[in-house]
Amino acid sequence: MARIGGWAGKVLRADLSTGRITKEDTVEKYKDYLGGTGIGYKVIWDEVPPGTKPFDPANKVIFGVGPLAGTGAPCNGRTAVTTLWPTCWPKPLIASGHMGGHFAAALKYAGYDAVIIEGKADRPVWLSIADGTVEMKDARHLWGQGIRRTTLEISQQMGPEVVVAAIGQAGENLVPMSVVMNSYSHSAGGVGGVMGSKNLKAIGVVGTGSVYIAGGKDEWEKAVKYHLTLLGANNQHVVPTSPQPWAEYNNPGTRWVASRGRQWGAAEPPVDTGTCEPHNLNRIAYRTNNLAFYLGDKAWKYTVRGNGCTGCPIRCHTKFKVPSVATKYGIPEGGQNTCAGLLLGTWFYKSFPDGPQGETAIEAAMVGMHLADDLGIWCNYGQLERDFIKMHYEGIIRNKIPEDEFKIFSWDKYEKGDPSFLFQILPRIAYKQGELGTALGLGTGYMLERWGIPEAEWKKDPNLVYWKLGHPKHHANEDAGQSGVIINTIYNRDTQCHSQVNFTRNGLPIDVQKRLGAELWGSEDAIDAIGAYTPMNVHKAKWAKWALVRKELHDSLSICNWMGPWAASPLKERGYRGDDSIESLLYSIATGDKKSREELDQLGERIFLLHRALTIRDMVTREMRTKHDTVPDWVFEDKSGKAPFTKGTIRMDHADIEKGMEMFYRECGWDETTGAPSADTYEKLGLGYVAEELGKKGLLP
Amino acid sequence: METQNQADLASLAIPDFIQKRSEAGELVTAEDILDAFLKMGALTEKENQRADFEALLKKTVKQNEELKRIVDGKAVAYYYSTRTMTDAYAAILIRRGQDEALLMAETVRDNSRRYPRPVPVRMFEFSPYSLTTEGISSCLDNMADQEQYHDIQQTITSIGTVFLFSTAYLEPDYANFLAEWIDVGQARSP
């Protein structure tokens, strides 16, 4: 029997209503959609009728990984979780979350490329996947427990190697602002409530099998080692933060923070991170320390080591130890997370008595993680905290909640920057306690509606960075000018696209970035220096399309879009060039399905297009340009009144953005007036059946 | 025998030594190398050694493309290997400990022109600059009085961090914007 490479071969389907567990052939049914979000969107299109609500049993949630997951290809540890989105306002639409950790690899070794969860169990269950043996088990003893206990108890049953994706009390209580989490600190935002609505507490996976490489093992080894040489630090930043002997460039804003004297201070004994010369592939794990990157130099002394996903050498999570929090707050002194997950507690506060990078900020981070990562609360990329700050200081909370509830909170402590305040607010969100807890847990859109606040107010405030549909921007014009704006119009939650920002923040001088940009997107004009933006041009549109198509490709291959694509590298001898074909190289060898960069990008574009189609179908409109692809007011404003396209502002221009959207639609083969893809475009990308269905509903341009 | 030894030194030991020191972030003088070799026993003391060694060193550098010789303000010659140290880094080292104001100014100008961006003044406290806070302060004071440093200006972010930039390459407004972005903005958009 010929073994397929890359894919594990089976898609698992668990019908929680009937208890039936079935398996499908991945390659037969889903090869053209790769995996991850590709399978997710396909299942939702085929099987979930428009108008379904996120917590209806008819909704499905698909945990999908790609053919590269579980291999030694660097940065492949992510699982895409696709479903109808609970916080998408005013109408739920298709979206996906992503979680790292070890879940993706475990699923592959168990023999599966995806798990489709459908229906609703009549009582709490958890799904046990041990290679070929898949069972629904009674979760009544786990229901009501946090993510940590749930994981521990399942580990006691399934062994210490089990990977558990679990929801906390927030998900159980159908709080839309909830997550599913695996491997201690790796969460997929927004989907906890969907699992909760299905009475699914957790999925435990033990996999003892293999992911086969179709190509020769020497060929694969060569490709993997080649890829390793191109890696930078987290977010593919290719230049160190401080001058290093080997480095031509340096940039205080990058995540390549290693240097002599900077140590993992809480390791016993401490480990010096050193100069991390880029050809030394045995020191990749020392380049990044996100705890120190976010919370300052003080944080080095609390750092135990890096951590992260299976097979990824970057270690973007930091495992750390803050002894003071044990006595001060009664919480464990160990913590671990990265980025917004790390900063959840810190971001609740306007300021701290000892500044933004003092000890209190670190303690707030610890308390926040301790609570949110166990209760399973989602931050909506910081929107939860930004909304909270605005609403408190503008008296909105006081206005909207009953007086006796307002009195429960120690507002003075909050205003003083006391992390203990988080004990008051976070559990109330998870348990839907009181008006404030309930409202905050709905997500911004539904919260504003509940409190009678027009969304327009949120769209004006530049501090909120709110975008639309209940979610904030995610690397828009502040990072990538018009391309960033275009990218942020596409999704139905905050755009989880990092292709563009990985490039702009990589630390290279602007002339080098322009040179690389010219090679990849047709002209140096694709790239502007930050805050020195120039009018729209077609290359910026090409760049935006590349960023989006690659994001979907990554989410379907299992490549981390927080690292890829590899547009640049730290190697001077390559002119800092990365390799834009690395994805197709690895895919071709692993699966044996030889595809060029363009061919694989086409596949990515198909998946991207299916997301577009789903959005159109469920919004029941083809007027995407006016009704969906909107840009908030604050993007077109500047508080010091600077005009667009002058130095020192990220302010955009209406007419210029209109032009940008047109150029982008043209690049994608979408109708310029409506922004709806044409029948022709669907056909070309193998989605003729989609065009047919949309055509019947009058949703083609 | 001596000539053979010398040939070995030239082709192997000297470049290797310089390369290793460069990797560690250090420039070396002829004296540094000679002393090290004497200590190691690679060479034995003899008359006229300094002069002979310097001549050998010059020859070695000529023959090895990756070895470079760089001279500081006091006409002292230093060596590094471009295999493990960039010209940019060597340029920082050569000025450090001599004209600190010029070091700061050149760094600020280079950053303002190339990336372009302002430089957080704190950066000069860390390796490879390793200036003291007092040293930095006095440099800044001196620079304010000198015509040749008039382009070096300060900007302060909303959380009080001081950045330096060169008006020759960055407008004050833009420098302030970039400082704010580096110091505050980026961390708010993780």
Next chain:
Amino acid sequence: MGDQYEKHEALEDMLGSVSLEGSCSRRDFLKWSGVTVVGMTALWTLAAKAGETPLIIMDQAKGIVIGDPTRCVGCRRCELACTEFNDGKACPTIARIKVNRNLNYGVQSVFTGQRGQGTWGKGLVMQDLCKQCPHPVPCANACPNDAIVVKPPTNARVVDLKKCVGCKMCQRACPWEMISFDADTNKATKCFLCDGKPRCVEACPAEALTYAPWRDLTDKIPPRVTPTAIVAPAKTAACNQCHKR
């Protein structure tokens, strides 16, 4: 009984020339250093089936992989390199360096909850590595087919796939549970030091693994399990000639 005596004398004779304390002449050492399983069994003129005579492996391994748990970042690239680059498939379960089983809760496992090591505890990740045991080599000894042999140039103890019948006795013999069983080939597999360039060491992004000159770690690292291998009684009896207490 007489045969046993003969065997014993021959053994003493050989061992007499190789004193572990005193010096051994180069010539003597050369005489005995080439001793392999085949050589040894030749001494027993009345040798019974393979696996019933004591297995004496005198060649120490030349190298050993050593792990530093305070540097391990739990990425598992070692397990992936071991299997992908050697077996052409990503299969941490058969990796010959074992990290995943200690990753979450440490060596003492899940019942230590958040008080152990690993990600859930204090953070240390113990890398379980083959000690390339000196005589008596538990896995080799337990093999009824003498399929675990010494392989130059590293002298690693290696599964000879031609001889292995997949009985898994070696797996039950290793006190550190380091033997893997490949369900695809139906044979055991173990660390063979990648012929002197261990792939795990090469792959580690945290410099947490080193390839060092061999030293005896068998009495320094506590066993994971009490071995349950069954060795043929005749073999055990023969072993007891030297090892009886």
